[in-house]
Amino acid sequence: MKHIKPLNKKAKLLEKKEGEQTGSKSAQVRAMQNQPLGCSLVFDPGWETDSAGSVTGLCQPVESDLYGCYDDCWWPAQVPDQLTNYLEWSDKCAAAERDWRNLDLIFPEGK
Amino acid sequence: MRANALFSRLLGVIALLLFASCASGQVQERGDLFVIGIHPHSIVVIDSARDEVVAQIPTKGHTPKEMVPSPDGKRVYVTTEARQQIEVINLTTHAVEDVINLAAPGTRLNIFGMTLNRKADRLFVHVLQTKLLPDEYRVLPPQIWSVDLRTHQTQKILELPEAVVSLFAPTDENRLIAWGRDLYYIDLTQKRITGKIPLMSGDSPNRGALDTLPFFLQYEQSGIVSIPYFTSDPILKKVLMGLANLNVDTGKLELLELGPAIPAYSSVVSSDRKRAYLVMNQLVVVDLEGKKVLAVKNLERTKYVANISRDGKKLYLPSAGAFLDIYDTQTLQMIKRVSLPGDPGVSQFRSLPAAAMP
Numbered sequence: 001m002k003h004i005k006p007l008n009k010k011a012k013l014l015e016k017k018e019g020e021q022t023g024s025k026s027a028q029v030r031a032m033q034n035q036p037l038g039c040s041l042v043f044d045p046g047w048e049t050d051s052a053g054s055v056t057g058l059c060q061p062v063e064s065d066l067y068g069c070y071d072d073c074w075w076p077a078q079v080p081d082q083l084t085n086y087l088e089w090s091d092k093c094a095a096a097e098r099d100w101r102n103l104d105l106i107f108p109e110g111k
Numbered sequence: 112m113r114a115n116a117l118f119s120r121l122l123g124v125i126a127l128l129l130f131a132s133c134a135s136g137q138v139q140e141r142g143d144l145f146v147i148g149i150h151p152h153s154i155v156v157i158d159s160a161r162d163e164v165v166a167q168i169p170t171k172g173h174t175p176k177e178m179v180p181s182p183d184g185k186r187v188y189v190t191t192e193a194r195q196q197i198e199v200i201n202l203t204t205h206a207v208e209d210v211i212n213l214a215a216p217g218t219r220l221n222i223f224g225m226t227l228n229r230k231a232d233r234l235f236v237h238v239l240q241t242k243l244l245p246d247e248y249r250v251l252p253p254q255i256w257s258v259d260l261r262t263h264q265t266q267k268i269l270e271l272p273e274a275v276v277s278l279f280a281p282t283d284e285n286r287l288i289a290w291g292r293d294l295y296y297i298d299l300t301q302k303r304i305t306g307k308i309p310l311m312s313g314d315s316p317n318r319g320a321l322d323t324l325p326f327f328l329q330y331e332q333s334g335i336v337s338i339p340y341f342t343s344d345p346i347l348k349k350v351l352m353g354l355a356n357l358n359v360d361t362g363k364l365e366l367l368e369l370g371p372a373i374p375a376y377s378s379v380v381s382s383d384r385k386r387a388y389l390v391m392n393q394l395v396v397v398d399l400e401g402k403k404v405l406a407v408k409n410l411e412r413t414k415y416v417a418n419i420s421r422d423g424k425k426l427y428l429p430s431a432g433a434f435l436d437i438y439d440t441q442t443l444q445m446i447k448r449v450s451l452p453g454d455p456g457v458s459q460f461r462s463l464p465a466a467a468m469p
Contacts, residue, residue, distance in 0.1 A: 059391075059392075059413040059431055060392055060412050060413050061412060064412055064413065064430060064431040064432040064454075065413060065431045066454075067150055067174075067431075067454045067455075067456040067457075068413075068415065068431050068456060068457055070456070071174060071176070071456040071457045072176075072457050082173070082174065082193050083193050083194070083221065084193070084219070087173050087192065087193055088151075088173070090150045090151045090173075090174070090454075091151045091173075093150070093151075094149065094150050094151055094433065094452060094453030094454065095150075095432070095433035095451075095452075095453055095454050096150075096432075096433075096454055097432050097433065097454075098433060
């Protein structure tokens, strides 16, 4: 990508920012800025595998961890995210394990 | 004969008075009160004397997260509505007294970290803001603000490095402590960071970075914020665990390495500061004086957070589910399971100060 040169001010800023991030030990994923300690940064397994590639270190049982992931967007690809988009998702379901049938499916807008 | 009757009647009265005195003593001997937020929009109060939910108080916004009790235990300050606002909940009247919305028009704001100053007239909040412009979302630098509880006026204190999630007010009113990737000491009069203890940025040839998750904070009983850390030993190439224990009053941090890693979300320290209890899928008991793991017990299901009774006899473990399990700290056996009206999610679980006890 070195042959691409920024032409306008915004592109120059982006290149500068990119350089800062890749050259710094504390580079951050800006897209996850509302989740300061993203799941990849902490000793915090998710729904797939734990740190040892196994499943014994995952939250158990998985359905009881639904709101843990929903609340602060630990795994936003698998459950709706409460932090930015779907505040009302749990309104009809106080207890996920008991009332999960009341949870609605979420589809991206415009699909 | 009449004197004997009078004497026995007098004895009866004394016995009655003694009994009444003992009985009132028993009534005054109350347990601890704990507060936790639940889905979709409530907080619940648990009384350890009965080990029951004694109040459910609806909040205006969704899913409480941060929970900060006032020193007199009469109020609790709670972030709700996806961390966008602060609600002031009166625990005596069981009502929301005030809602503080900090976001400026055209800006999305989330609070990650909140604490009350020692005078209890001002909140410090760590805010993440995104400016919602017509053609872009512009992320603003993280900042710490001071919020006047009477007027709701805010004052920017300083900008911070990214990834801070919790704040603490030490005894020195001119200082504030922020915990994120590293631990930052802030001088409120100079409005700048005056000290830093490297955690994630502290890796060296001899020591790996210390990875902490300072989301779940419960330190009323001991004055010690205890956060499990995980690190990779650069020489042994093994994942190790330890505890990063912060004395909230003094700001002093102590690191205790404990050996091979056992996954843990959070930890609570007993009021005598001799034991720490770590939770996730196991309950891990740590001897803080001997700096070693004493026991590991498999739990039936995941726990995010733990709290402990003032006498150190009972552990309170809300589940990732709509109930709370109570364990005996000596036998590590479950004493009781208390149903909750909803899932706690990632809410904090705080003990109310002793002054709150009725």
